Amino acid sequence: MRSIIPDYLTEALGDVEPDSSGHPAAYIPELATADPERLAAVVATVDGEVYGAGDTGTAFTIQSISKPFAYALALADRGFDPVLAKVGVEPSGEAFNEVSLESGTGRPLNPMINAGAITVHALAGPAGATPAERVERVVRGLSAFAGRRLTTDEAVCASEMEHAHRNLAIAHMLRSHGILTEDPRAVVDGYTRQCSVLVTARDLALMAATLANRGVNPLTGEQVVREPVVRQVLSVMFTCGMYDAAGDWATQVGIPAKSGVAGGLIGALPGQIGIATFSPRLDPHGNSVRGVSLFERFSSDMGMHVMEVPAAARAVVRSNHVLGGGPGAVRVFQLQGGIGFAGAERVVRETLDTAPAEARVAFDLTRVHAIDDVARRMLLEVTRRLTLDGHEVYLVDPESVLPDPDPGDGGRVTVVGNAEEAAP
Numbered sequence: 189m190r191s192i193i194p195d196y197l198t199e200a201l202g203d204v205e206p207d208s209s210g211h212p213a214a215y216i217p218e219l220a221t222a223d224p225e226r227l228a229a230v231v232a233t234v235d236g237e238v239y240g241a242g243d244t245g246t247a248f249t250i251q252s253i254s255k256p257f258a259y260a261l262a263l264a265d266r267g268f269d270p271v272l273a274k275v276g277v278e279p280s281g282e283a284f285n286e287v288s289l290e291s292g293t294g295r296p297l298n299p300m301i302n303a304g305a306i307t308v309h310a311l312a313g314p315a316g317a318t319p320a321e322r323v324e325r326v327v328r329g330l331s332a333f334a335g336r337r338l339t340t341d342e343a344v345c346a347s348e349m350e351h352a353h354r355n356l357a358i359a360h361m362l363r364s365h366g367i368l369t370e371d372p373r374a375v376v377d378g379y380t381r382q383c384s385v386l387v388t389a390r391d392l393a394l395m396a397a398t399l400a401n402r403g404v405n406p407l408t409g410e411q412v413v414r415e416p417v418v419r420q421v422l423s424v425m426f427t428c429g430m431y432d433a434a435g436d437w438a439t440q441v442g443i444p445a446k447s448g449v450a451g452g453l454i455g456a457l458p459g460q461i462g463i464a465t466f467s468p469r470l471d472p473h474g475n476s477v478r479g480v481s482l483f484e485r486f487s488s489d490m491g492m493h494v495m496e497v498p499a500a501a502r503a504v505v506r507s508n509h510v511l512g513g514g515p516g517a518v519r520v521f522q523l524q525g526g527i528g529f530a531g532a533e534r535v536v537r538e539t540l541d542t543a544p545a546e547a548r549v550a551f552d553l554t555r556v557h558a559i560d561d562v563a564r565r566m567l568l569e570v571t572r573r574l575t576l577d578g579h580e581v582y583l584v585d586p587e588s589v590l591p592d593p594d595p596g597d598g599g600r601v602t603v604v605g606n607a608e609e610a611a612p
């Protein structure tokens with residue numbers, strides 16, 4: 189049997205193919221020569237499966253899709269505070285190349301517009317790095333996200349530099365406000381080089397999947413950036429990634445995303461997949477026309493809106509029963525699934541409602557596959573309070589989904605391999 193996913197992607201490409209509206213970006217002369225008919229869609233899962241259809245191996249320049257990744261690198265290299273002091277996180281509601289600086293401070297509103305991205309480029313690598321070292325840091329970082337060494341398109345870079353008056357104006361403004369302390373021309377040159385990195389739709393899907401996978405590249409296993417950085421980047425992509433179309437996008441598509449003027453578009457669905465599309469004709473916002481249609485379709489066909497979640501964890505408590513009888517009877521709460529705050533609250537409530545009469549109480553985690561940090565602390569606090577109430581508490585946890593269970597302060601819990609071991 190053939191996988192259904194590439195067939196689905198091929199069908200989706202077929203549906204958008206006839207749409208020839210929009211125009212390839214013209215302000216970078218070299219980009220205007222791109223073949224406007226190219227079309228690709230790729231989905232990469234967080235465990236490293238890659239599905240694609242169309243021109244998945246065609247190379248094009250990453251352009252603004254580099255912005256969230258360079259932002260991630262700057263946050264990782266310099267820490268949050270120094271970066272936030274220079275670049276905000278507020279949607280601008282304006283075009284990507286608008287000179288939107290916060291009045292008073294001159295701080296760019298967010299890292300997805302050019303003013304922010306130019307500033308971010310200067311923050312990649314250690315303080316005091318040379319322009320060449322900054323570029324190398326960014327290209328190496330983008331490569332780590334993609335899982336292979338990427339190169340730059342010198343022709344596109346030179347072509348954009350020749351017409352970079354607007355970005356140079358922005359950089360000089362930033363320099364006059366003291367947001368940039370480096371030579372504005374060198375920073376714009378580096379930023380333009382960053383935008384000229386060549387990628388394929390497949391590379392972009394893996395870069396997005398690395399964000400979806402908490403910063404770990406699904407193929408190489410490399411932790412490119414840490415989780416707090418990923419959370420920050422995805423949040424900014426969600427609110428600012430599509431420029432002045434960000435609100436429409438957040439409500440209709442609902443996937444943190446970023447577009448580039450060469451026609452690329454990425455989306456990262458946390459915990460699930462990275463998606464990339466490629467089609468050079470752009471709408472008036474500067475987003476790929478067919479790419480936007482594809483994402484709208486993916487979101488509705490596959491239920492990918494981040495605000496759309498699976499049915500509530502109704503059955504975190506799979507069963508609540510008593511094992512054995514007499515003084516050796518054990519009250520067993522059998523839990524299941526992945527447990528977060530809402531799931532742990534169910535367990536707290538079930539325990540309180542039951543008010544176990546039995547001296548022995550066991551939480552059976554055999555069918556639990558994950559417990560997040562707050563749920564772990566809540567479960568341990570329940571075990572602590574049960575101990576204080578005079579119960580003997582057991583965790584049935586053969587696979588250590590809750591490692592080092594220390595309920596603290598007067599609590600005691602015994603880990604056993606199965607519920608029967610809790611009986612005398």
Ligand code: GLN
Pocket residue numbers: 250251252253284285302348355380383447448449450474
């Ligand atoms: N290099 C382009 C610029 O700075 C990137 C813009 C984009 O992709 N939206 O103008």
